[in-house]
Amino acid sequence: MLKIAILGAGRIGQVHAANVARHKDAQLVMVADPFIENANALTALWGGRAVQDPLEAIHDPAVDAVVIGTPTDTHVELMLAAANAGKAVLCEKPVDLDIHKALAAEKALGEKASRVMLGFNRRFDPGFNEIHQRIAKGDIGDLHQVVITSRDPGLAPLNYLKHSGGIFRDMVIHDFDLARWILGEEPVEVFATGSRLFEPSLEALGDYDTVMVQLRTASGKQCQINCSRQAVYGYDQRLEAFGSGGMMINDNHRETTVRHFGAQHTEVRGPLLDFFMQRYTDAYRLEIDAFIQAISKGTALPVTIHDGCQALRLADAAQLSADTQAVVKLN
Amino acid sequence: MLKIAILGAGRIGQVHAANVARHKDAQLVMVADPFIENANALTALWGGRAVQDPLEAIHDPAVDAVVIGTPTDTHVELMLAAANAGKAVLCEKPVDLDIHKALAAEKALGEKASRVMLGFNRRFDPGFNEIHQRIAKGDIGDLHQVVITSRDPGLAPLNYLKHSGGIFRDMVIHDFDLARWILGEEPVEVFATGSRLFEPSLEALGDYDTVMVQLRTASGKQCQINCSRQAVYGYDQRLEAFGSGGMMINDNHRETTVRHFGAQHTEVRGPLLDFFMQRYTDAYRLEIDAFIQAISKGTALPVTIHDGCQALRLADAAQLSADTQAVVKLN
């Protein structure tokens, strides 16, 4: 039984708490949140003790591992504290919005990085995962091109966007991680186009609502990412991998398979699964399972702080590319 | 070059005339229709000579073959006259609405039946044909069940329905032929249910607007047909074949492959191909091609008057079954 504390009782902490509580090899022992009523609400539902101070949870000897779901600017501090206290860590993305701070954290962790996992949940989506595994098995031969579609159902509140780090570091960072993972090779060239097509106020933030990114690896593999802050038809998350031996596509998910044929339209499907907590329900469950199993068995973690730093470097490069309308090379 | 005369310049005659005229191994030499202006219109478009009397075409030495697209009650007479005049014949379904007359025609033809083809166009649809061929190749193992969906986009005019012979002889007869052809075995048991769910005036005709039929062959193969005179979403023509080694489904056809994702519906496809002349465009072209090739090469015709009689027997049995709400056995 891995004894786990959840740091942060917000939206993502709630997802992790439920998955920990239902896991047969884990136990939810503590939830920490400065707003103690949030922590209380979670422990009432799933058990464990509620505390205000995340450091109390980190230093409690009854805790084996912590899941960090606190605001981004606290990730590095809590990650280091927990690792230094000998705890295993699952930390939500991003490591930090500042690449220097993120790289410093990676350096500071040293060998302890082997027990710190980063929460790029999409790697655990059964569809993306199937594609990753089947590429490895040779089902599409040598990989040549990857096309990623990543569109949110609606613009986040402007107050959130102000502190988000911008569309590349906040949203496309997931796709940069997917791209690295599927490509199996580091991109060495980034070109990004950013537009403000429906939310002009983003100009004041130096941010964009609609972006496209093109990546190339050293061996010539290619990747395109298209991204929008607002798709009226729902949360659009697709991936296409094309190679010398074929192609694979991961499509969107729906609530049911029902199709309607009416006098006006001869085939209509229902809504896509809404936003990330519905769409990636399975992915979050499988992510925590992968964390629990790797820590319990002492095997390698599937996503590391290094992955977090590399995705952030791509996001920084994309921001620079879009701002300067020029190609950015990475070494 | 097979020299062909079209008898009947109506809707179906027009389809055949265009396909004959465009065929590289055939020539449209004559069109016969009592309404000479209809015949003229067709020959103006596709060449050939227009005449009023079908018998003039049948006995013209310049004619090798005739396509009979005249009213049903003239089929037998014209078919016999043409066969006796040494012409090859492609006759639209049905042979006749009266099984006794149809069987008498089969008998009267004798060996000449080998040059009389019946126009069950659906056998030439590339999808149905692919399923037929792949069953023969063993792609679904031993065939166990067939499910046929056959729904017209809208009720034919009541004046047409009065002389149609009823839904089983007019419409489901196509599905009875498909069933026999796909099953590869004669049905020995017919059970049909007929309802008047939207057109009560059919009661006066002893006809139904909505029917279901269940068939069984001697070896126990099973078939279900569901049929409606009115599907508001378009012409619905599907077939499913299920066997010991798998299943195959032939779906409907659309004008384009475009899918629309909007705020209200996250995936909408466009209209089905409308009614039989659009949906079965390829089938009609391939049917006449099969006729021309078989006659030119002296090989066996793919659909015979015997097939026409057998489908009519099933239609008669289904009508009796629906009227008496009892199973009908065929020997």
Added chain:
Amino acid sequence: MLKIAILGAGRIGQVHAANVARHKDAQLVMVADPFIENANALTALWGGRAVQDPLEAIHDPAVDAVVIGTPTDTHVELMLAAANAGKAVLCEKPVDLDIHKALAAEKALGEKASRVMLGFNRRFDPGFNEIHQRIAKGDIGDLHQVVITSRDPGLAPLNYLKHSGGIFRDMVIHDFDLARWILGEEPVEVFATGSRLFEPSLEALGDYDTVMVQLRTASGKQCQINCSRQAVYGYDQRLEAFGSGGMMINDNHRETTVRHFGAQHTEVRGPLLDFFMQRYTDAYRLEIDAFIQAISKGTALPVTIHDGCQALRLADAAQLSADTQAVVKLN
């Protein structure tokens, strides 16, 4: 908190135990199974007390409700005992294999039947449920035809089949319930065709491996069910509802949405969700939720013992029809 005992720790009892244990408004207090190690295994995982005798659970004052997942021939006895002890009951289908015993149970329950729910899980499948609701809303106008596909991935062990009551009472009974529920009207006419196409040994049991059924209601609504004990491509569960204003189809479910395009096949999808516990995971969870909510709030149960008896009557009629190759009328 509804305190629930699970009677029977077999395959279906395990499904219900997990769903009860995870439900926020219920508590798993007891598991009863003559093989105490089975009961122990379940309580070890999900909590509660293990006992051997189901009557001990039924009469324990700490128990508010029981879920009966024991062998079929004990359903009636345990259902009556529990109802008489004042417990709410969720009983797996069928009520019994003998319609007389089932009807006697319905009569014996009297008013207590309002607290006895029958486990026709498919009504809680989100797809079937969406169709049921949308028919009620008029999305397809007046309902005319229903087509149900119901094929198991593989033959159950012959030892199981011997005591199953036959394909109609064991397997198609689910489809009879679906048909009644979707049609919204009782069938008055049953015609069934039964064949032994791959398992000749079923002849000794008077059973069939492949069946088709055709139903008609008093108002002329029609339904076809096609059913096989063995579909090599997986668990095939579909429903099509056709009406004056359109059609709806509920398709099968898959593990992922991944499509593969290779040199041999240009589009391949992955396996269907395997058998009933995977395919109907959501349905079982929503079924127990509906039970817990109805009992907690005192509202009407969505499936009753009367539904169980009516489905069994249709199964009996279908068996008789297939055996005699004749139509069976129900009053």
Added chain:
Amino acid sequence: MLKIAILGAGRIGQVHAANVARHKDAQLVMVADPFIENANALTALWGGRAVQDPLEAIHDPAVDAVVIGTPTDTHVELMLAAANAGKAVLCEKPVDLDIHKALAAEKALGEKASRVMLGFNRRFDPGFNEIHQRIAKGDIGDLHQVVITSRDPGLAPLNYLKHSGGIFRDMVIHDFDLARWILGEEPVEVFATGSRLFEPSLEALGDYDTVMVQLRTASGKQCQINCSRQAVYGYDQRLEAFGSGGMMINDNHRETTVRHFGAQHTEVRGPLLDFFMQRYTDAYRLEIDAFIQAISKGTALPVTIHDGCQALRLADAAQLSADTQAVVKLN
């Protein structure tokens, strides 16, 4: 009746000859090819007179219009000769491989350009056309992003590739035209990535086998094109248009709609329509129809030499971008 001469009896000339011959408002009067036996073969099939010299056809008073399907390096010369002889012209793409020669031709044509149409056949594909029309109707609101997939089934012979002008001018030029047409605005920024992932010998030609292109218009609309010379699963031609009010996708085409469900794969579709003459059969037919109708009625031609020059400019820019790994700006 528009009297048409086909210049060039090769692969594309054969397509046009058949479509002209079958068109009710046109007549195929001449086919010109230096290899007279090729011209003879076509006139034997579809009528008209065979000649060797294209200029003979151009200057024949019986000819109203010419279709130029000769080698690329003769396009400009024949186009100018025909226009100057007062003929209407439908010229295959590209205008020329040299942008200077193409622009000079545009200038030399002057007002006669209004009777010269360029053969970008994909604009006449019913699916692409539906998307173009529905964007204009507002079905997806303001257009934000376009994603084009364009993959050939197999590498053309190296001998062809040597004289092709490279992947951007030979193949992606179709997609540049599609992009301009769908975007409804000129791209002002081009970034292209070129790789040699399976045909290293292309290095000697300065050509690529796999490319990705990213475009931006002045108003910030974005477009990604992904392109390969070899997709083992067939001719892959898709387009996705995303806007403020929704998305539309045009999918690939297949020979039939048959789906197969077997023990290994639970759903398999058949091959894509092979290469451009099968995939774009309808588009070629509708292209010549649009030409015939516009010339007959004196209305504006849907694709002009200006379109041909603009697509070539994008191809040149993409080549430069890929060669220099830098963004290219267009004014």
